[in-house]
Amino acid sequence: MAEQKKILLIEDDKFLLKLYSDKLVREGYTVSMAITGEEGLGKVKQERPDLVFLDIILPQKNGFDVLREIKGDPEIKNIPVVILTNLGQESDIKTGMDLGASDYLVKTDFSITKLPEIVRKILPA
Amino acid sequence: MKNNMKNEKSEVPSMQKISDVTSVISHQLKTPLAGIKSSLEILSSGDLGPLNKEQQEYVELTLGSAGKMISLVRDLLDASRIDENRFVLNPGKSDIAELVGETIKELGSFAQAKNTRITLNRAGTIPPLMIDGLKVRQVISNILYNAIRYNRGKGTIEITLENKGDHVLFSCKDSGIGISDEDKKMIFNKFYRSSRVISLAPDGTGLGLYISKAIIEGSGGTIGFKSDEGKGTTFYFTLPIQ
Numbered sequence: 001m002a003e004q005k006k007i008l009l010i011e012d013d014k015f016l017l018k019l020y021s022d023k024l025v026r027e028g029y030t031v032s033m034a035i036t037g038e039e040g041l042g043k044v045k046q047e048r049p050d051l052v053f054l055d056i057i058l059p060q061k062n063g064f065d066v067l068r069e070i071k072g073d074p075e076i077k078n079i080p081v082v083i084l085t086n087l088g089q090e091s092d093i094k095t096g097m098d099l100g101a102s103d104y105l106v107k108t109d110f111s112i113t114k115l116p117e118i119v120r121k122i123l124p125a
Numbered sequence: 126m127k128n129n130m131k132n133e134k135s136e137v138p139s140m141q142k143i144s145d146v147t148s149v150i151s152h153q154l155k156t157p158l159a160g161i162k163s164s165l166e167i168l169s170s171g172d173l174g175p176l177n178k179e180q181q182e183y184v185e186l187t188l189g190s191a192g193k194m195i196s197l198v199r200d201l202l203d204a205s206r207i208d209e210n211r212f213v214l215n216p217g218k219s220d221i222a223e224l225v226g227e228t229i230k231e232l233g234s235f236a237q238a239k240n241t242r243i244t245l246n247r248a249g250t251i252p253p254l255m256i257d258g259l260k261v262r263q264v265i266s267n268i269l270y271n272a273i274r275y276n277r278g279k280g281t282i283e284i285t286l287e288n289k290g291d292h293v294l295f296s297c298k299d300s301g302i303g304i305s306d307e308d309k310k311m312i313f314n315k316f317y318r319s320s321r322v323i324s325l326a327p328d329g330t331g332l333g334l335y336i337s338k339a340i341i342e343g344s345g346g347t348i349g350f351k352s353d354e355g356k357g358t359t360f361y362f363t364l365p366i367q
Contacts, residue, residue: 013156013160015157015160015164016159017161022167023172086155089213090215091213105165107156107159107201108155108158108198113166113167113172
């Protein structure tokens with residue numbers, strides 16, 4: 001069962017944050033949230049989540065900078081990070097994957113109903 | 126090492142040169158649209174409890190409209206990128222016959238609803254091509270969608286893929302309304318829609334062929350059409366075999 005797994009959502013749109021969070025909570029995950037890049041990075045360091053969903057266009061520090069810092073810190077670099085953004089250009093996807101993202105999802109193209117499947121692929125029960 | 130990391134700043138590549146109003150607005154629209162779409166998907170999936178038949182129908186219809194808005198935003202962004210020379214294709218090995226097959230399947234119910242029969246013929250072995258599969262699929266989808274939309278009742282659509290040695294030729298022949306001589310000159314222009322087409326299908330944008338042309342020419346191919354008004358149209362494009 002996945003009940004004990006903790007997922008951190010770093011997303012500045014509160015409506016989307018609620019939708020993703022509620023969906024994951026209904027699936028039995030513990031969810032933590034951050035609405036800026038700085039806050040998100042702080043929570044990754046403090047809370048050591050099992051998985052992070054990370055937006056790119058964020059206040060204070062963009063998602064690529066957050067990802068670079070996570071992957072450059074030996075203490076947290078193994079925490080998988082899935083980018084969940086509306087930037088779908090190949091140049092953005094390449095940047096994200098080169099920086100070490102486990103997956104790259106475009107919000108308008110993916111279905112929220114697939115969110116649990118995406119989590120299970122990265123965090124097998 | 127860690128300090129150096131902190132001092133580095135990542136750029137967001139696709140956001141670097143966005144200057145025009147269309148592009149900025151389109152980007153701003155994507156976030157609320159993602160919220161609307163996700164919210165409706167949750168309702169439709171029954172996650173929050175079952176909906177009655179009428180509620181389900183309303184949710185599905187609204188979801189369909191959200192999908193159209195997302196496609197429109199994508200097309201506006203693509204058109205802006207073309208105008209600003211920022212439209213990038215990402216070629217990889219791709220099976221065009223598979224792309225055609227998938228698109229026919231995807232639009233099958235639309236064709237059925239319009240009582241239109243689609244056939245696919247292949248001439249010669251079609252090798253994998255070095256193309257941006259997603260974008261070329263967008264072109265195939267656009268051409269086929271138009272062929273269905275502007276066809277007449279009990280119409281036919283013949284799709285052919287031919288190996289021409291140094292290139293593959295895709296053609297799509299319909300039995301539709303055809304294109305007038307006046308429209309022929311304008312059809313690849315951005316936002317162009319003839320008054321006759323608008324009266325038949327008011328919901329188009331006139332961006333599909335503009336974007337299709339950029340995709341095919343950016344892939345090293347050519348795109349064009351032959352049409353007899355009142356008899357039908359054949360759209361074709363070529364893509365090089367490497």
